[in-house]
Structure formats: structure tokens, C-alpha cells
Amino acid sequence: MTELNTLTIAQARDALKAGETTSTALTESCLAAIDSADALNAFVHKTPELALEQAKAADARIAAGDAPDLCGIPLGIKDLFCTKGVPSQAASNILEGFKPQYESTVSQNLFDAGAVMLGKLNMDEFAMGSSNETSCYGNAVNPWRRGNDDTALTPGGSSGGSASAVAADLCLGATGTDTGGSIRQPAAFTGITGIKPTYGRCSRWGIIAFASSLDQAGPMTKDVRDSAIMLQAMCSHDPKDSTSVDFPVPDFEAALTGDIRGKTIGIPKEYHLDGMPDEIDQLWTRGKEMLADAGAKVVDISLPHTKYALPAYYVIAPAEASSNLARYDGVRYGQRATLAAGDGITEMYEKTRAEGFGHEVQRRVMVGTYVLSAGFYDAYYNRARKVRALIKKDFDDVFAAGVDAILTPATPSAAFGLGEMTEADPVQMYLNDVFTVTVNLAGLPGISVPAGVDKQGLPLGLQLIGKPWEEGDLLNTAYVLERAAGFVSKPAKWW
């Protein structure tokens, strides 16, 4: 029998319903895998007692019949989600010791569906990073390696722990969040599937805020079907998040028909970058061929404002972060710096934030403060918001012209080595998100699907971008791509 922790969500669901296994057995299998994988540093707060308690309840619910699809499925939860009574610190020292008194809506939705939480997953501090190297817990490590070379590689970021855990079969699926590519880039780096739904599909309530107009939660899973199942359970209308939409959530799994005949797939010319590795270009070409072979019409399109997406993002995201992170003041939660005699409240704020925030977070908060400061608000922030409207209009125009989905590479490279970017200036690291960030700015759904390996044996992903609220259609196109690509490689276990 296959090791239970290596099952997909769909396989485990079917086995549970057929009475072939139990949630307790699945959970124990994952907990054992987690305990033997400390070298990956993916799980940073383990919750085995809670997991076994939830598994027991799930088994009872399954035995009673009519359990939801996710009932009894063991998952990992990104540390950005507030989970009641369980440490939730966004991988930041400033939230050390913080135990939320409430549950995030998305994790509550998962628990209501019977899911089991194995623990909290590593990430970049406050989700600011593309390599999981800004975490207060230390780096998460990619289970993939370059052939026999034992250089430790990044799992990507910010949802690096989620990606590493799913790729290494420590859990059946994990939650991620995506502000500029933080689900899709790590999914691509680790050979798994990750979808960021349309902005507003998942409630942001209880997810520690980074950039509120861009943040969305989504699933990170072993395949497209699992993403459909898990996304279904995560989405809801939530009065506690005013940007959560009051639209019905369709049956995403039922949308996986495998038929995309007559669909139009756009290939944006602006996503051809100078200096992009040949392997990425070749993968993209193969992706086009696969979708054409499946009966889709592939057309060249133009998204003229693409090159301005990253600079617009690096105004809007830090600006919103500087406002959101103002709440970490050493008064209401988390850490307060030790004060010297005579220190007043301003010194308390300044010392607490200097000690509690890591370097990248400090830098972004200060850049955000600058672009919002008197005299610069129009020149930077309002201009970036207008450019954002133009980026969205680029997409609106191609969708209006009949395009159903857009195919692009997910990342400009395969996973790089931990520490390899240390000497680079911050903008070099930001370029990791060049293909994904447009999607957040326009609020669209985007999915990363593993589609091949590079010459060193590392996974590479393709991204599909869909129309607003058409996640079902997007998942179906991704499903076709997944089946055609036939990516089944797994990292060789070294940990």
C-alpha cells in the first residue's frame, strides 16, 4: 500500500469514503513524515494533539455519512493565518508569543469542512519575500536538488514552507497567500500546483495583512483536482471582510471536464524577456502546443503596460504595508522592546519596531512611508494606482476580444540556491514576481501548474491567467495542461 501521506486529497477522500483508511491513520502518517523532515524547516509550529483530535472527530463524521470532501484531510496552514490558540506570527519576531483569540475565516471554513490542521508553515516575514529567507524561523528548504549537487535551494516565497511541505508529502495540501506571486512562484519552484483566486473570493479576515488590495488566500496542492477541492472549501462570502464578494461559489471540481475545445488562449508578447533561459521559453512553447493539441485556439496578444506592473506594485504594496504594519506598536500584542530609564512612548515604538521587524520588512515599511508622505502622495501612490487601472484595462481588453485564458511562464528561472541572492540589490529579488504580479494588480485568478524540469532536474511551472470569477474554467484549462504535460516527478528523498 502507498504511504498515506503521499496520497492526493482526491485519493484520500475516496479512500476515506470507501472505508479503506481513516483520518487518524492519514494524520499519523503525515505527523511521522513531518517529524522526519525537520531539515526542510517547513513546519514551524507543530500541532499534533490538535490534529489527532480533529482527525478523531472527522472519522466520526465520516462514519455518520455525508461528510464534505475535505473531511479528515490533513493540511498545513501558513503562519500568516490566525489560528485560535495556536502561535500565528507571520514569521516575524514582533509577533513572538502571539496566540490569536479567534480563527481566520479561511481556516474556519476548512475546519467546518472537517479538515485537520497539522501545524503552521514557514514563510517570508509578513509575506515579504520571494525565497523564504526573511523568516524569523530561518530558511525553509526546497526538497528538490540539482541532480546530485547538495546545495540547499529555496522553495520560493513567500509561501515557501507550504510549497516545501506539499512537495515533500508532509501534508496533503496547504494554504498559501499571494500578494505578488507568493503562491504561484513557490508552487513552480517545487513542482506543485497553486492557485490565487480572484480578489474577493476568499475572505481576508484573520489573515495577517500585508497589502490589503492585493492579498488573497489560495490552496497549494499536489495536483489541479486537489486545488479545485480545497479552493471550494476556502471560498465564502464573509461580512467581516468588506471586499469579500457575495457571489455563489461554483462547484470547481465539476468544472474539470478536460474539454477546452473552442477556447481561446492568449500568448502575451510582453512576457518574452531578454535573457530569459531557453528552457523557460521552450517550456512555454510546449505549453502552447499542448493547449492547441487539446483543441484550443492559441492567439498572440498584447498587454502593453506589463513592464510597469512591478514598479507599480513596489509603490502600492509598501504603501499599504506601511499602514497595515503601523499596528505593531508594542502595545496590543507581540513583543515590546526593553526600555531604558527615561524612555517615553516614542522610544518604545521605535525600539520595538527596530528589534521586531527584519530588514526587508523595515525597508518596505519605510519605502511605503516615503511614498505616502506629504508632497509625494500624488507623484507616487496615486500615479501607481492609475497605472494599475491601465494594467487591468489591458486584461479587460483581451478578454473582451474573446480570449478565455492567458498562458505565461510562472517564473523567470528555476529555484535558486539559498543565499545566492544575498548580494543582489532588492530590485533583483523583486524580478522573481515579474510574471505573477500583474495578476494581483488586476485582481484576476492565476494558477501555476508544473509542466517540466530543467536540465538540472528542477521543476518549472507554467501560469494560466483567467477571467474574473472564472476559476472553474481556469482550473479546467490547467487540468488539460497538467494531463498533457504529464509531470509526475517527485524530489528524491534526502531529508
Next chain:
Amino acid sequence: MSIDKATAAKVAKLARIKVEEDALPALAGEFNTILGFIEQLNEVDVEGVEPMTSVTPMRLKRREDVVTEGGQQDKILANAPDAREGFFAVPKVVE
């Protein structure tokens, strides 16, 4: 435009993050790199463009202006670094 050490110090103050004097030049350099990258936005003609507010135009929901989940003082204070007698405690604010 270029950020000098004095501007970096001012931004750090506004952000309420203590930055040591000797770290300011490097910080100013990083700001300049990022702001240089952002400068590209000046190439875009945004005349007459309204800033984006939502994916699909929709009216924000409203609700009655009433207390929904009040009376949770203990929970509110549970994570405070210093809570006393039902209040958040901070260093002396008023002389």
C-alpha cells in the same frame, strides 16, 4: 530625485523605526535603488485615468452601526505585553 541621509532619517522617524546613525547612508542607498526603479512610472500617460478601486464595480456592503461582538476585554488584552487593571499599559505619555 535622490534621497540623502537626512531624508532617510526623517522617513525612519515617520515610520517609528529606530535606525542607527551609521546605518543611514546604506539605507538611503537602498531607497534610491528602489525609487529609481519606481521612476519608470513617470513614462506612463495617466491623464484622465481613474485609479482602480475594485475588480468588478460594486458597492461596498453596509451594516448597522452597532456593537456586534463586544464585552471581550479579557480576550482583547490577552496578548498585550503589559496589561494592568483592564487596560493596555504604556510608558508615561503626559508629563
